[in-house]
Each structure stands twice: as C-alpha cells, then as structure tokens.
C-alpha cells in the first residue's frame with residue numbers, strides 16, 4: 001500500500017509533538033518503505049484483511065460457516081510466549097527483582113536499536129493507536145504500537161479499542177506507552193521482548209506470536225501496568241472477571257487468577273448446569289483485571305481488553321459453548337488445523353475427527369498421524385462483543401465491585417477443590433505461594449510444578465517482593481476488601497482421572513464462594529483455611545459423582561502439605577531479602593497449624 005509519509009499522518013491524529021517526534025525517529029531507524037496510520041474503521045479492516053490474504057499471512061476460511069474468520073500460521077519456531085527472552089530493563093537489577101530477567105536499559109536499547117536498524121526496508125510500518133480500558137475510565141491508558149506485522153495490526157483491532165478512539169483519548173499532550181515491534185526474520189536467536197518501565201516503553205523483536213507482540217496485552221496491561229499500579233495505588237492482575245447473578249437477581253462479581261492455560265477463559269464464560277436454573281454467569285474479562293479502590297472502599301475492576309486471545313484445543317460445545325459461538329465469526333485463528341472445506345479443526349472439537357486435513361504447519365494430517373493437528377497453544381482472537389455471555393458492565397468505565405478474589409492452579413495433588421483464606425494477609429500468602437504445572441502457553445517443558453505467585457510470575461514488571469508488599473498495602477486502602485479463595489479444578493485421584501468434572505460444573509464451587517462472601521454458607525476451620533462442610537458443595541444432578549469423590553477432592557493430606565511448605569522454600573530463598581515479613585509469619589503460622 002502506498003500511503004502518506006509519516007510526517008503527514010491522517011487527519012484525526014492529534015498534533016501531539018512527542019508522538020510525532022517518536023514516530024519519526026522510529027521511521028528513521030527502521031526505514032520502512034511505507035507508513036500506514038491505523039484509524040480502526042471497518043473500511044480499513046477490509047482493506048488490511050484483503051492485503052493479508054493476498055500476502056498469505058491470513059487464509060480465508062469458509063465464509064458461510066465462519067463469516068469474517070481467517071487462519072494464521074505462525075513460524076513453527078514461534079508458537080508461545082518466551083519467558084527466557086523477556087526482559088525488565090530497570091535502572092537497577094534490584095528494581096526488576098530476582099524473578100525477572102534484567103538488562104541495563106542502555107545496553108538493551110543499543111542492542112535492540114541495532115537489530116531494528118533498517119529492519120522495515122521493503123515493508124510497511126503500521127502505526128497502531130490503542131486504548132486499554134474504556135474511554136472515560138480513570139484507569140484507561142493509551143498505547144501506540146509501531147509494527148511491521150499486518151497480523152498484529154489486525155489482531156490489535158480485535159484485542160483492544162484500536163484507532164481513532166485512542167487518538168481522541170490521547171489528545172495533544174496525553175501520556176502514552178511507546179511500543180516498537182519488528183518481526184525481523186522470526187529467529188529465536190534475535191528474539192527479545194523488552195520492557196523499559198521507567199520510560200513507559202516496550203520493544204519486541206524477532207517474534208510474531210500473541211503475548212510477545214500484541215503489546216497491549218501482557219507487555220502493557222500487565223508488566224508496565226503492574227509497575228504503574230504500584231506507584232499509582234491500583235493493581236494490574238492476570239485475572240478474569242465474571243458476574244454471578246442469582247435467580248433472585250442478586251449480583252456479585254469475582255476475579256480469579258489462574259496461570260496461563262489453567263482455565264480463566266473457560267471459567268469466565270461458564271454456563272451453569274441445569275440444576276442451577278435461573279443462575280447466570282456473565283463475562284467482564286477473561287485474562288486481565290485492572291483494579292482500583294472505589295470511593296465506597298470496595299475494590300473495583302475493569303477489563304482493559306476488548307477481545308479474547310483464547311486457547312483453542314479442548315474447546316467444544318460441552319466444555320465452553322459460549323466460546324464456540326464467540327469464535328464462529330470475526331475471528332483470527334492461529335495454528336489450528338484446516339479442513340478441506342475451509343473449516344477449522346482441533347483436538348477436542350465436537351463432531352467426527354476429519355479423515356484428513358492440514359495441520360497447523362500446513363502439512364497433510366490424518367487420524368493416523370502421530371503429531372497433533374492443532375498446536376497445543378493454538379489460539380483464537382475474537383471480539384468480546386461476540387460473547388453471548390458478555391456482561392454489559394464490560395464497557396462500564398467505573399468497573400465492577402469485586403466480592404471475591406480466587407487463586408487457582410493446575411495441581412494433580414495436595415491442593416483441595418476449594419478453601420477460603422482466613423483474612424487478607426493470609427490470602428496474599430496463599431496467592432504468593434501458589435504453584436501450577438507449566439503449560440504450552442509458554443515455550444519450554446510442560447507439566448512441571450513451579451511457583452507462580454498470583455499467576456504473575458511471567459508478568460510482574462518489577463521486584464516480586466515489592467509486588468507482595470503492594471498487595472499487603474492495598475488492604476489499607478480498602479474498607480471492604482474482597483474475600484480470598486483458592487481453587488484447584490485439576491486434582492487427580494489414584495486412577496489418574498480428575499476428581500472434579502470442572503467447566504460448567506465449577507458453578508457449584510462458585511456458588512459456595514459467593515455464599516461465603518454474603519455470609520450464608522457454613523465452613524470448617526482447617527489448618528489451611530475455611531473449607532466447605534461435606535455437603536457444602538451442591539452436587540445435585542451431577543452424574544456419576546459419589547460423595548466419596550467429593551470427600552477426596554476436598555481432602556487434606558497433611559504429609560503432602562508439609563512437603564508443599566518445604567517446596568515453597570525455593571521461592572522464599574530466591575526472594576528472601578525482598579520478602580515482606582508478613583509472609584514469613586504466615587508461613588510460620590501454617591506450619592504450627594499443620
């Protein structure tokens with residue numbers, strides 16, 4: 001596309017001197033042949049989509065079955081977030097802390113500008129303005145991503161409020177996050193996801209995958225967001241937000257932190273089982289929560305995103321019917337399989353396994369093939385407006401008041417189905433010491449238990465010890481803090497099967513949580529926290545679910561718990577000099593109770 005040079009952006013771009021200067025500087029550096037300023041319009045979407053199809057970046061899917069849907073295949077060396085190539089570049093290593101990779105800002109700028117120099121020759125630079133949060137929200141933040149990926153430009157349009165709306169919010173002198181993204185040659189040797197919190201800047205090179213390159217999401221909304229949140233007294237968390245409406249019309253909101261690929265999107269969109277007629281779950285957000293104390297002393301949350309970038313495998317009309325509707329139109333799929341009739345397929349989809357298809361790398365696949373047809377971290381990017389369960393409050397700039405915060409992980413043993421923290425400080429301890437088996441959402445081995453505090457290990461933009469301190473301090477700003485809970489949908493019995501059916505049935509656990517928040521449900525005091533009584537979780541109508549199974553799902557094995565406390569040492573050692581003493585005392589109290 002031949003477009004105006006950068007010095008003459010489209011009308012509608014504010015006369016923002018710092019913005020113009022930075023864009024010009026980056027053009028000078030990257031030397032694109034063309035510069036295209038995105039406005040977020042429908043017409044622009046059509047033009048860019050057609051160009052992406054022509055370039056082979058997107059494959060048009062069967063438009064009768066899947067209107068507005070396209071498939072993207074990433075480079076096989078580029079299929080997930082890369083934690084070992086993700087850097088927090090603060091002035092001192094202490095500010096980034098022992099759980100982050102650190103490089104001095106000067107050194108990193110020099111390296112990345114070196115890689116970006118001339119990197120867009122023969123290419124187009126897309127200037128992508130976006131808003132995280134909704135117009136009018138005190139939490140909303142503007143970002144501008146300069147990218148040479150049309151896939152990123154089109155995905156940002158789905159995932160954020162992209163275009164004119166962001167320019168309007170920015171105005172002539174607003175603050176914005178600078179983001180530079182160069183694909184380079186998609187080579188892991190030249191791949192860096194670098195954050196400069198003190199400059200409100202992100203530079204990402206050498207990747208074209210999800211969380212590495214959709215800079216509003218993990219980079220701005222979590223890493224830079226958490227950094228800003230500490231300074232500005234709010235919280236940026238890796239949490240879904242959902243609304244629970246009872247048959248009598250009572251409404252409660254909860255936010256839940258589960259690590260990547262551990263069930264946030266599914267939980268946020270769940271459809272209650274038949275027995276819960278009249279109950280309704282609505283989605284405010286599926287991945288990220290920005291939370292701030294409201295004037296009434298409660299914690300209010302917004303979802304800064306406008307779309308979902310969800311895990312595809314395992315999604316079907318039983319596990320997540322709302323997601324099936326959501327991704328039936330206007331969706332960009334990444335790394336799923338393609339059937340001969342232009343439909344998409346993945347392991348765990350409804351209906352028969354196709355006799356043949358093209359796998360995520362475009363190779364012929366049949367049921368006899370040894371490898372999976374869809375990549376385990378294949379994803380959909382779909383606008384939240386398509387979610388049948390979308391909460392109207394998802395667009396409310398004031399957000400929703402949170403009654404419960406839930407931490408959860410993927411743990412085959414030890415962690416019971418649900419328990420409640422004794423109080424806020426104990427809840428912070430539970431979140432800080434949570435662990436989960438690693439998943440395909442990040443490059444590296446899967447299935448290994450690692451500590452993942454508050455599901456933020458890969459996303460906290462500063463020292464984790466200071467982050468815990470920030471959590472503890474937030475209590476002082478809240479008159480009515482949310483109650484804190486821990487759940488584990490993934491505990492297994494001796495037969496290796498999950499002890500809890502999960503998905504929509506999680507409503508049963510959620511009801512206990514909401515009832516606890518409203519002072520309605522009784523609980524046992526146990527060494528680890530408050531737990532439901534034996535009939536506390538309603539299992540009416542749950543097929544093949546003998547009471548013994550619930551007993552096992554809720555059981556506490558004190559030997560396992562002692563090991564668990566010892567395993568926490570790894571994190572405590574790592575963070576020792578930064579750890580708030582409250583957490584050390586909580587650990588002592590737990591040991592004494594055990």
Ligand code: GTP
Pocket residue numbers: 258259260261262263264265266267286287309310311313314315319441489490498501502503506
């Ligand atoms: P990210 O987008 O990476 O942050 O993941 P997420 O936390 O949103 O996870 P998601 O809801 O996409 O679920 C990830 C995987 O866990 C999928 O394969 C689901 O099928 C599976 N899963 C989700 N909920 C449950 C559950 O309640 N029980 C079981 N057994 N599996 C679940």
Ligand code: SPV
Pocket residue numbers: 080081209210211212217218259260261287309441442
């Ligand atoms: C996650 O890994 O937590 C995701 C996917 O939500 S990504 O956007 O790639 O970070």
Ligand code: MN
Pocket residue numbers: 238259260261287
């Ligand atoms: Mn996530």
